[in-house]
Amino acid sequence: MKHNMAIIGYGGMGTWHHMNIKENINEITVVGAYDIREEVREKAEKNGIYFYNSLDELLNDEKVDLVLVATPNNFHKELVISSLRSGKNVICEKPVSLSSSELEEMIAVSKETKKLFSVHQNRRWDKDYSIIKKIVNDNIIGKPYFIESRVQGSRRSLDGWRRYKINGGGMVYDWGVHLIDQILNLIPGKITSVDAHLFSVFSEEVDDNFKALLRFENGISTLVEIATNCFINQPRWHMSCEDGTAIVQDWDCNGKIIKLASDKKMEWTNDIVYTSAGPTRTMAPRPSDTVDEIPLPNVDVQWADYYKNIVDVIDNGADLIVKPEQSLRVAKIIDTIFESQRQGVGIKCNI
Numbered sequence: 281m282k283h284n285m286a287i288i289g290y291g292g293m294g295t296w297h298h299m300n301i302k303e304n305i306n307e308i309t310v311v312g313a314y315d316i317r318e319e320v321r322e323k324a325e326k327n328g329i330y331f332y333n334s335l336d337e338l339l340n341d342e343k344v345d346l347v348l349v350a351t352p353n354n355f356h357k358e359l360v361i362s363s364l365r366s367g368k369n370v371i372c373e374k375p376v377s378l379s380s381s382e383l384e385e386m387i388a389v390s391k392e393t394k395k396l397f398s399v400h401q402n403r404r405w406d407k408d409y410s411i412i413k414k415i416v417n418d419n420i421i422g423k424p425y426f427i428e429s430r431v432q433g434s435r436r437s438l439d440g441w442r443r444y445k446i447n448g449g450g451m452v453y454d455w456g457v458h459l460i461d462q463i464l465n466l467i468p469g470k471i472t473s474v475d476a477h478l479f480s481v482f483s484e485e486v487d488d489n490f491k492a493l494l495r496f497e498n499g500i501s502t503l504v505e506i507a508t509n510c511f512i513n514q515p516r517w518h519m520s521c522e523d524g525t526a527i528v529q530d531w532d533c534n535g536k537i538i539k540l541a542s543d544k545k546m547e548w549t550n551d552i553v554y555t556s557a558g559p560t561r562t563m564a565p566r567p568s569d570t571v572d573e574i575p576l577p578n579v580d581v582q583w584a585d586y587y588k589n590i591v592d593v594i595d596n597g598a599d600l601i602v603k604p605e606q607s608l609r610v611a612k613i614i615d616t617i618f619e620s621q622r623q624g625v626g627i628k629c630n631i
């Protein structure tokens with residue numbers, strides 16, 4: 281079935297959605313957009329879509345059955361709720377809300393109206409993340425116990441509304457939400473503590489760098505980090521597993537796995553070894569034939585698969601991949617990150 285989409289907020293991401301859908305998804309036609317800035321009209325019309333004169337005009341357009349909300353974060357709640365109440369299925373950009381209580385209100389309305397509601401957590405289809413997920417799921421190097429997920433840059437700037445607290449600016453909301461969503465979909469089980477360190481290196485109002493340690497009840501711990509003031513990058517992923525280590529270095533997915541060799545004897549004399557680190561047994565280099573280096577596994581993923589699932593849910597009742605309840609867990613972790621920073625300590629939780 282063909283679906284007609286209208287976009288609220290035709291800025292950077294709204295326009296990206298339009299172009300991406302046009303190129304990749306036959307089942308969705310973007311028919312129009314609304315934006316509070318009148319000057320966006322020209323761009324929308326040039327891109328071949330109708331520019332609504334008001335939000336109400338968009339919400340009352342009967343041919344529209346799917347609305348995409350891509351405004352600054354603080355407007356999401358109100359716009360999602362009014363779209364659902366107008367009988368539309370709704371996709372909202374991340375972070376879907378500024379708190380878990382806001383999201384609970386939105387979920388309640390989606391249940392009441394029985395309309396589809398999903399958050400555009402497109403980074404579940406990132407190649408680097410999918411490689412890490414495959415290494416874990418296929419048990420390539422055993423059980424993970426510490427996973428580090430980092431996105432680092434050095435531009436020292438937050439674009440436009442992202443620098444203001446009132447708009448839900450800052451890096452926890454902007455990039456953190458992606459990394460947390462990925463981790464929650466990688467590791468099963470509850471999170472029992474959150475210890476967050478937020479920094480405002482150059483920003484007046486919001487966090488521009490942060491690190492958060494998340495402890496799972498199953499013994500796995502993770503570190504998520506976003507940096508905008510980092511001049512020497514660490515790998516995008518560094519994963520410590522019982523039988524090896526995996527690194528995904530960058531967005532191009534350079535990297536490697538070093539694993540214990542299964543067919544080699546793991547024995548050597550335990551004499552003290554004189555190394556550059558000084559005399560040591562523990563940190564002495566291991567014999568090179570006791571490990572194997574293997575390439576990262578191949579994966580085939582596309583961001584467009586997010587919309588394919590949305591269409592499949594509406595048309596065929598398929599299982600929704602990005603569920604609102606999953607986004608609620610992410611929102612609760614984010615609440616706890618801010619609480620940890622406020623109190624200056626790690627916070628016990630059961631999320």
Ligand SMILES: NC(=O)c1ccc[n+]([C@@H]2O[C@H](COP(=O)([O-])OP(=O)(O)OC[C@H]3O[C@@H](n4cnc5c(N)ncnc54)[C@H](O)[C@@H]3O)[C@@H](O)[C@H]2O)c1
Nearest residue numbers: 289290291292293294315316317350351353355373374375
């Ligand atoms: N999933 C991703 O990979 C990804 C990437 C970038 C941005 N985003 C998200 O997309 C959303 C938009 O970000 P952006 O980078 O496109 O911002 P942007 O500033 O480029 O665009 C936002 C647009 O919304 C319009 N707007 C503001 N308030 C509005 C309102 N009340 N009603 C209608 N229009 C309104 C603005 O005029 C602007 O054109 C944010 O929630 C952001 O976090 C997601």
